[in-house]
Each structure stands twice: as structure tokens, then as C-alpha cells.
Amino acid sequence: MNEQEQAKILVNNEIKVTDHRSEFVGKIGLVRKVMADGRTLDIELAHTGGMIVLLDVTLVSEIQEPTQFAKTEQSLGPIANHMVQDGI
Numbered sequence: 001m002n003e004q005e006q007a008k009i010l011v012n013n014e015i016k017v018t019d020h021r022s023e024f025v026g027k028i029g030l031v032r033k034v035m036a037d038g039r040t041l042d043i044e045l046a047h048t049g050g051m052i053v054l055l056d057v058t059l060v061s062e063i064q065e066p067t068q069f070a071k072t073e074q075s076l077g078p079i080a081n082h083m084v085q086d087g088i
Helices: 003-010 078-086
Strands: 014-017 028-034 040-045 052-056 060-062
Touching: 003 028, 003 040, 003 060
Parallel strands: none
Antiparallel strands: 014 028, 014 060, 028 040, 040 052
């Protein structure tokens, strides 16, 4: 996946600035939009009074929500699982 595809995926998601080249490293924010170049993110930083910054997609990472349970295949119930299996 290239940077432009990554940038599109991050829109409306929370990110954390992870690269030490940025003065905002460690900050969390919400990606509002992707700029015209396809790589620069318009980010509203949390806990800064609404500060808006523009950062390259390579300087941030998406925040993954912690899970309490191990990831397993979702069960739709015996009837639905049977129908899904037959449709393959």
C-alpha cells in the first residue's frame, strides 16, 4: 500500500504522531482530510484547543483500539455459518 492509499484510509480516524522528526511527536489527533498532494494530512490535535497541523502521512500511525479477547473467526450461528460455507 502506498502513502496516498494510507492517507485516504486515515481520514476520520485517530492517529498518533510517531516520528521524532515532528515537533508534535506523541500527540494524538483526528485526521480531518487529505490535502491535494495525497500525502499531507490535515489533523486536529487533541488537548490543544483545536490546533490544526499539516503532517506527512509517514510521520503518523493509526491508533489501534485494544482488544480484550483474542481475535477469532466470528460465529454467525450454526445456520448462518452453514449458509456461508455453502456459498463458497
